[in-house]
Amino acid sequence: MEQAPQSKPILELRGIGKQYRSKGRLGKGGGQTVVALSEVSLEFRAGEIFGLVGESGSGKTTCGRLIVGLEKADQGELLLEGRSYGTLKGESLRAYRRQVQIIFQDPYQSLNPQLSILDSVAEPLVTNRVGDNKARLEKVLATLKAVGLSPPEDYAFRFPHQLSGGQRQRVAIARAMILGPKVLVADEPTSMLDASYSAQIFDILLEVRQRLATTIILITHSLAAARYLCDRIAVIYRGRLMETGPADAVISDPRHPYTQALIDATPKFGDCGPIKRYGTLVSPERPASGSAGCAFFRRCGLAHLGRCARQAPELTPLTLGHLVACHYTQEAPAPETGQACRLGGMG
């Protein structure tokens, strides 16, 4: 996989924070603040595929929604090509969204069941007043063809329920790409699809990047997918960045105990190299440390009861572009090496 050209960041997040007020019923549980994102700073370079990896509830989806302006950040700012889009509203929001688009997780939900494929895909053109009807139709057909729905005439006049999941997700990509955005957020684009379809979607994303030099921000829970697609990745846990760096570096040499735990847990199918097991999880979980400490404190097997409970670690560079937020990165134990090939675990 060729390395993406090093260039100025096209999109930048600076100290983004976001809290939700939890909606409880009257009385219990209401009104508590839940931190979705805390002090997240990231740079996305033009033409790269950037992976945002984390478990459900880690804030990765919130991050994606913030990037396309579906949510407003409570703190921090968002820069597109150096220009700050602090308060996205009206025309500026529209202009911004011409550059930044998104594909959602569930292709069964992200297309309006009452609109034909043509109408759905053409919508960005209509709202941005691009071209006349005829030009739009042509553009839609061309885009459908580009995402592998061919012949496009067969698909344009159907309704979403007449398509399979994979086909729908392609339609969603077509809709996102039709305005030729600079940045595309792909929020778990394959988690609802069967493996054979997800490979198709991955391929389309790669092709899009190749052809249009679009920056793709891939939000995923799968390290394997991230490794396959991404140039760089960031691991996020409970709204905080744990580790970020080149995909290969992070996955083959994870330095954060959480990343290590993730890699431990991921099934290592087809991986016939030596298997390392880090064993960084602690069981049972510790009691919470309060809001001040490290986010991973409760589950971290390496944590110092003193320091980690009280102070959240900063992201610190280890090598060029590989940053880790842990107090004890240097003290990480060497992984134990397992059997040669993890196939049929029960051996």
Place this chain on the structure above:
Amino acid sequence: MTALLGVMLLALSPPAAQAVEWDQNILKIGVLEEPKSLNLWLAGDAWSNHVLQLFYQQLYVNRPGDLKKVPWLATGDPQYDPQTLSYTVDLRPARWSDGSPFTAHDVVFTGQLIQKFKVPRFYSLWSFVKSIEAVGDHQVRFVLNRPDASFTARTLATPLVQKTQWEPIVKQCLATKKPLASLLRVSLDHPASSGPFVLKSWRRGVFLHLERNPHFFGQGLSLDGRPLGPHIEGIVFKVYGTSDAAILALRKGSIDFYWNNVQPGYLRDIAGDPAIQVFRNQKSALYFMGFNLRRPPFDDLALRRAVAMLVDKRFIVTRVLQNAGEVMSALVPAGNAFYHLDQVAPYDQELTRGQRVQKAYEILTEAGYTWKTRPMDHAGRVQTCSCLLRPDGSEVPPLTILTPPADYDPQRAMSGMMIQEWLGQVGIMAAARPMAFGAMLEKVKGHHDYDAFVLGYGNLSLDPAWVSAFFVSKNAGKSGWNMSGYHDPQFDALAEKAAKTLDPEQRRDLVLQMQRMVQRDVPFLPLYNPLLVEAARNDRFQGWVPMVGGIGNLWSLCQLRPSGAPAAEVR
């Protein structure tokens, strides 16, 4: 499920044994609604009056037949002294239901109570009485401010209450901020009765149980040739709520008499039953159409006459009333024979529809009205016409006929609909508009903002003081009784004279003259007088006394006796 079945089974088994003795000789009367109140001063509804008239007696009552006033609690006619403008009445030695004597002080007390509290519905009859005094225990003297014919006819027919029962109540009421309101809110558990019956128990919404008043003066007495009783032990008023239930009860014998008008539909049902007797009696009622004489288009006599010509009263009586009524030509109903004007107005002859249109057409043409298309073609056939034009060439605007709503009186609402159609036949665009009663009165009486209306009075006093009240000029103001705004000096003079005339014959003559004027000028168009159709069983009790207002009356209930009992038996 089993619970439901259980309830149903339980319920299906008929309640307790039928052979019961308690209702021997007790008359069971079905009523639609229960009395609203047994407080005489509040109760204005028919259902309360059914009961109260058996408790609170009057000095004079109308007798069946000629409806003449005969002494009841009084003895002999009132003695008039023109010098002092005073009446003297002698009282019968009667007793209240608690055994205490009925005296002149009760009469004085009742009169003064009405005057002090200005009790609605009674005060207007007592406002011209200057003083009331008891001359001994059994004589009362009334001194008037001015001679007024309604004194003997109506004031002396005021129901009288017991002083000992009401005096403490009155004291309490007077002490409050709003004495009248307090008086109206009094509720008596056991009203003292000077009448044939006295209240035993009242279960609201279900029944009233009255028993014979042992102290009633009439027992064993024969008054006006009628042997008074009561000859029955008591009365149970049973509240039915719907007439279908009441009729069914009558058929089954659960009640002996249904004290309400029987709707025509039921008549066929009960007609075949030999145990049920149907009585038809006249009412003292007036159902009429009123016009607004204050503004066009009905300020024009010709138009009113044309409308009168178009309205087919016979149709209304036979169809809408199902023959349970009579065509009314003059104001005072035929039942009130003494004051009834027996002269058929020109528009009340038997005419066909075509003739009516023809005549109305003639009246209008004569008065200078024209049409875009005339209602009659040249051959004299009725045709669809359009657009009635006044003599000045302007169109008669669409007008509305206000009627009471169907739930209140379907017959009047229906009549309004028919009249609307008939007016259309000469090009008058009319629309019947049913309206809640209060709202309608507000428009008609309060604001005089209407064209025409259909109204009725179901229970007019037999004394025709109202004939003048409806049309004298001084009543034409806001909320006054002269709703149509009729103004005629000649009529005013007649009315004034009639009020002061005490001689019945002379007074009658004046009243007839006034009625003739109304017939001529048509401020009101009398429509019909419904007949009261009542049904009673004859297997348990007999001796109903028919009179105006139906067989449910004081006389009936005093004279009724069990079937088979010898008529001469006097207790």
Place this chain on the structure above:
Amino acid sequence: MALLEVENLSIGYRTKRGVLQAVDNVSFSVEAGRSLGLVGESGCGKTTIGMALMGLLPRNGRVTAGAMRLMGRDMLGLSREQWRGLRWKEIAMIFQAAMNALNPVQRVGQQIAEAILTHNPGLSRGEAHSQVEGLYQLVGLSLERLRDYPHQYSGGMKQRAVIAMALACNPKIIVADEPTTALDVIVQDQILQETKALQKEFNIGIIFISHDISIVAEVCHHIAIMYAGQMVETGTTDEVFREAKHPYTRALLGSFPALGGERRPLRPIPGEPPLLIGQLAGCRFCDRCPEHGHACKLDPPQWRRFSDTHFALCDHCD
């Protein structure tokens, strides 16, 4: 003798458009203490097999041919009552917890006790309850949770409860239908490890149904790959992963990204699986087959044997 034998099983659903042949001629067997992974994409018939094994096919579904034997005993001829006695006691199921496998208005502990009581009518409530406590300890759930309702559990805890429930009557065979699909990787890993441990401990045969080949690889001894209602390849895990024979298996393996090793390009499978209504002659995969094209459209492919345990349903593989 194998614990469970399935021979030439075919299952059809009646639909408005005709009979949907969801499972066609599938055979496999499971032995005590061993696990078989049924892998395939959605609609391939794997869940239908699971349901048929429990005798829980929906009303419109019917076994049209073949046989199922539990310890040599024919299951298809069982009466409703016999099925009832068989279920859970002999063959239990682990459901995907996120799909509301637990009754929301009953306490979790009670739901497990209910299973025990149904099959051991002689037991008192207290005894059943103490058995449930034992199960909770076994799957690592805290005993305070016994009286909670399902909605008070996290996803991982629900899954553990479902596993506890499956173990309640010491079944010989457990059908695990996508047991970890909705879980996060770390929890998934824990559950899988525990399942393996329990299987070993109780010597249970497991049929593990999943669409995710990587998970099956973690857990199972044997693997059967299903496609469009048919089994297309079967063998030990090793055999299937190392020397996949059927083009579909190979394509499937090729479409999963791996975490380690070299980054190799994925090989997506083009097209869509066929609709299973009506006559399907020839190889069902041939329209999408990247290796042998349309050559096998007409004749139904034959099973080819590669070892005692390794077979593939393809005429052209070697």
Place this chain on the structure above:
Amino acid sequence: MSAEPQTASQATPRRRSPWRERFREDWLVFNHNPLGRAGLILLSVFGVMALLSFLPPLIDPMYHPMTGVDPQVLYSEGPSARHWLGTDFMGRDILSQLLAGTRVAFMVGVSAAFMSIVLGVSIGMVAGYAGGIIDTLLMRLAEIIMVLPTLLVVLMLSALFGKLNIWTIVLLIALFRWPGVSRVIRAQTLSLKSRPFIDAARVAGASHTRIVFRHIMPNVLPLAFLYMTFRVTAAIVIEAALAFLGFGDPSTVSWGMMLQWVWKTGHMFQAPYWLFPPGLCISLITLSFYLLGRAMDEVLDPRLREENGTV
């Protein structure tokens, strides 16, 4: 579950109007539902009756439902050749009244339902989409109106205001029957609002107006349409009950009015030929709209559709 047939249609795609296609599909489902078909047939019978209602007065003025009377009939009489269903108390033809009543029922039902649906849908959509204080206020208002029994409210208002015009009644019914609809529409809007395709539309640059009209409305309209059938029945029943209690518009011959006449004029024991038809008509028209609604429900809910397909 794999029991579902694959949604991916293998048939060659057609380039026909997608809407017609969908309509055809829905119609097929609808047509497969025997109860829905029964409802439709009943409804068409009523439709024909409503059309026929113009006929009798043209044949003879005595067949005018309100003002026409048979000169030869003085009392309510049973069925005869002249009057197939008999006459009412003043000699009017019951059949003509019944036909005229059909027209009124349709008029009242459809217009009141339409109005309350328009109100309910707009309020529900606004409340659901806008959220916040607007939502709270509108829903509180809906709640207040919801606890009021419509019939009694309309009864009280019509007694108070005395304007018993049929259109006023229609308006009142509409004004008091929207909250149920708006609650449902609001819930639907809320769930739609959180669906990714709305987010997708926002990202595509759609304005709020566009989202509401282009994306939310088409998705709530089928539901609104479904509720309309139920509201039609509610409106017809309320108007009939009002007329039955004597608070209707006496210049309109409605079925409720006919029942009131038969009840209030004392014919209910003697004239079953007059008592049965109007009540039967009210009940049947209610039933037919209800069946229609249920069948539509099935068209709208694919799960119900599936279930029916397999049996």
Place this chain on the structure above:
Amino acid sequence: MARYVAGRLAQIVVILFMIVTILFVLFRLAPGDPVSRMVDPSLSPEEAANLIAQLGLDKPIGQQYLQYLQNFVKGNFGHSFHYGLPVGQVIMAKLPNTILLFTTAMVLSALAGIAWGKVAAWKKGLGTDTALTVAALVTHTLFLPWLALLVIWIFGYKLDWLPINGMISAEVWLDPMSGPVDKALDVAYHMVLPLATLFIMHFGSYLLVMRSSMLQTLREDYIITARAKGLTEREIRNHHAAPNAWLPVITSVGLSLAFSINGGALTETVFSWPGIGRELVMAVSQNDYPLAQASFLLIAMVVLFANLVVDLLYAFFDPRIRY
């Protein structure tokens, strides 16, 4: 829980206050001021004016409103124009009757609806289901007053089995021989027809709701779990499907309550059942507006409280909901 109930009660108070205000405004807005509507038309103007002053209706509207609110808070709804009695007394005399009839009818029809709906869903597609569903569809779309008239016509007139009006008969209550059992039986006897009418009208909707809710529940995974566990069909139906299925029925009872009250009022009117609904209809036609207002308010209050009870019941039966 207590906080939730308190919150809901506060909400109810606010809603009641608004309804009270709306009622007041409506009664004053109506054409023809309240005076002319309540005062006997046969009174002379002088008498009427006196009466109006006595009843305090001549004061400015604002003052009347304040007075009205004050009285309302004190629980004083004024005196009925018609009965001359305190409105509270009139209503309280009728309320138990309504509760007796209406609650019995609702509970019975809900129980029957739930039980039969359960059976219908369980036997989906079979004869039992078809019969029950069609019966439910037909009965619950009947026009209630007509049904009531039919019931009267058949059981009261043609067959002459049962009383068709009122709640008790004078004969039994006046008879010194009849004891409490006779009286109770008498009430039950009178209740059969109105109860049957309401029951026939209402069980259908509960049946249909229960049926569809049950069908939905039967598709849930925990039913498969239960079946897989080897439970008997009966156990699955009664312990797993039904307890989940009838939760929506509770909600539907609450939501349809206001509408059912219409039917209650109609039934009371046709059968002359001395209840609050009939009282309201009569008060309305007699322009007895203190009584009409108060009855209406009471009905609204009952609906509001019933909804609260329904919500609490729901929370009681559904462990997922805790306030």
